[in-house]
Amino acid sequence: MRTKRLSQRREPTPSLPKTPTGIGGLDEITEGGIPKGRPTLVCGGTGCGKTLLSMEFLVRGAVEYGEPGVFMAFEETAEELTQNVRSLGFDLDQLIRRKKLAVDFVRVERSEIDETGEYDLEGLFVRLGHAISKIGAKRVVLDTIESLFSGLSDTAILRAELRRLFRWLKDKGVTAIVTGERGEAQLTRQGMEEYVSDCVILLDNRVVDQVTTRHLRIVKYRGTTHGTNEYPFLIDEDGISVLPITSLGLNHEAHNEHVPSGIPRLDTMLGGKGYYRASSVLVTGTAGTGKTSVAAHFARAACERGEKCLYFSFEESPAQLKRNMRSIGVDLEPWERKGLLRFHSMRSTLHGLETHLVKFHHLIREYEPRTLVFDPIDNLLHAGSKQDATSMVIRLIDFLKLQGITALMTNLTSGGLSKEETGMDISSLIDTWLFLRDIETDGERNRVIYILKSRGMAHSNQIREFLISDKGIDLQDVYLGAGGVLTGSARQSQEAREKAARLVRGQELEIKRRAAARRREALEANIAAMRKNFEAEEEEDQQLMQDELIREENQQRDREHLAAKRKADATGREPAPAKMGRRSK
Amino acid sequence: MKTPERKQSENEMQSVSGADVWKLRLYVAGQTPKSLTAFANLKKICEEHLAGRYIIEVIDLVQQPQLAAGDQIVAIPTLVRKLPEPLRRIVGDLSNTERTLVGLQLKPAGKD
Secondary structure (H helix, E strand, O other), rough: OOOOOOOOOOOOOOOOOOEOOOOHHHHHHOOOOEOOOEEEEEEEEEOOOOOHHHHHHHHHHHHOOOOOEEEEOOOOHHHHHHHHHOOOOOOOOHHHOOOOEEEEEEOOOOOHHEOOOOOOOOOHHHHHHHHHHHOOOEEEEOOOOHHHHHHHOOHHHHHHHHHHHHHHHHOOOEEEEEEEEOOOOOOOOOOOOHHHOOOEEEEEEEOOOOOOOOOEEEEOOOEEEEEOOHHHHEOOEEEEEEEOOOOOOOOOOOOOOEEEEOOOHHHOOOOOEEEEEEEEEEEEEOOHHHHHHHHHHHHHHHHHHHOOOEEEEOOHHHHHHHHHOOOOOOOHHHHHHHHOEEEEOOHHHHHHHHHHHHHHHHHHHHHHHEEEEEHHHHHHHHHHHHHHHHHHHHHHHHHHHHHHEEEEEEEEOOOOOOOOOOOOHHHHHOOOOEEEEEEEEOOOOEEEEEEEEEEEOOOOOOOOEEEEEOOOEEEEOOOEEEEEEEOOOHHHHHHHHHHHHHHHHHHHHHHHHHHHEEEEEEEEHHHHHHHHHHHHHHHHHHHHHHHHHHHHHHHHHHHHHHHHHOOOOOOOOOOOOOOOOOOOO | OOOOHHHHHEEEEEEOOOOOOOEEEEOOOOHHHHHHHHHHHHHHHHHHOOOEEEEEHHHEEEOOHHOOOOOOOOEEEEEEEEEEOOOOEEOOOOOOOOHHHOHHHHOOOOOO
16 A cells, blocks of 8 residues: 555545545645545644645646636635746636636625624535536635634634534535644634544644744544654645655665775775665765765766766865866766766755755656765755754655665764764664774874675675875775784884885895805815815725735735745645724724 | 515615615525524614615525625625725624614714
């Protein structure tokens, strides 16, 4: 039973027939319109749009639903009404000529009237009945019937007659809107809500911090479900637009497609591919941390993909923004010329919140962007109370999700706020939340970025240093080590120190290596010398052994010779003596 | 109820001409008791205070509903003093003669 789009109009539910008002958004929160064939009370203070709402009800009925209507005005003449609604594009004269509309101005001037004796309001009935039958009206507006109470003094008669009038209207089967001025203790001054019991709509025009926001609330709608919240509404050149919270149910699709952030290293941090399509990305940070730069990269990346991007800027004019972004190497101008990028700069205080929301809706409908940037979203806080702004952003995010638009919002956090606070209480709605901050050390500030959360993707938990140069944004690893987390020149000097230390260590090693080599050389030289010594001795030994052998042989020969001389019968030589033991030096 | 012209058409009860003619118009919606009472009361007052110089026009809105808007009729019965100027409206069945006379400015209001 939930509608998905604002523009979609619902069929009346069979249980309780409803008449569509044709007013943008109102049919949605009433789930089909106001009770068919019954009177509805629209009450509110001065200037809250009762007359316009009821007139639009008639005009839309006549133009879009083929239901002629009677406007019984107690406060304004037909001419005044015609003029007043001309600014909304309603041509009453033409509708009257085509017998689609009848306007009857009822003037009840107390100074001209004396009352004596009994009377009733049959004259009013006659006039209304005549007007209805003249054009075959299906819709009736009585604006503001309570004026009768100021013109006629016998309230007992008036009350009885009004009761009769509403019954009479029901009998006629016309769908009526009765307007009433807001009273002190009750909804209307004269307690009209007692008579009109089926549907009561309350309009309200509140000024909070010098900004006006109109609200509409359905106080009562017998026999049907309806939205119970206060809905901001707006009167603009297209009439009234009521802005229901689009997601009465959370039923938007989930996209698996990814949208690059425009900063490659950031994409890596976000699971490698960037944000999800139709997700909402919040970039928070203190002043001067580069939120707009992140937004500009995102916008440029969208344009480079050929997707339309709508850029809402609440602080800078388009020219200023483009100049500033050009200084960091992001040239948005060509994309704007190509029609892929559109800027919309406005002061948030220019309008009330509801006007902003409607403007957003209008622009989004008209331009149909795939990506959207709000820079900064918290500026809308100035356009209304925090609560209103939050509810507006909620509705906006829901709307964007339904439209499949990827939105990047920046949000300025003040130093006093803890980092998890957005100042708008919208963090729970955010799919990807980037946090930018600066770290102040050693007399300098350095920007860092980290991902506070990113739904549905494995994302990095690391803090990265966020560098903005004339070539755009670059993310650097921060120094992580014994010195703690260091960024900026502290990181650089730490790195330099480490490099120097490495160098020194390298040199020491080299020295040691050389010393070892020298020692080895010395050792080898020693070994060689020893070997030479040894060889020399060995040679000597062999020489000695040789000499010994020769001497042995000589002795043998001498002995044999001697034996022979003595004619000894020795048969042979004596075996040679055992080999000599090794001689010691 | 001693009105000689009673049998005439409802819209033109009397034809009198003259400079200070009172032109009165009584709006009713059908022959309701209140309408009849109002007419009777009006007739009586006129005879007493404006004999011979008044015209009473009775308009039945049931028959001529389109005439209601012209004189800004809301309540029934309503007596409209078209002449003399300024225009005066008296709603009710005119049962309070004093107030009717004050309303028609035939008699100054009590405190005057």
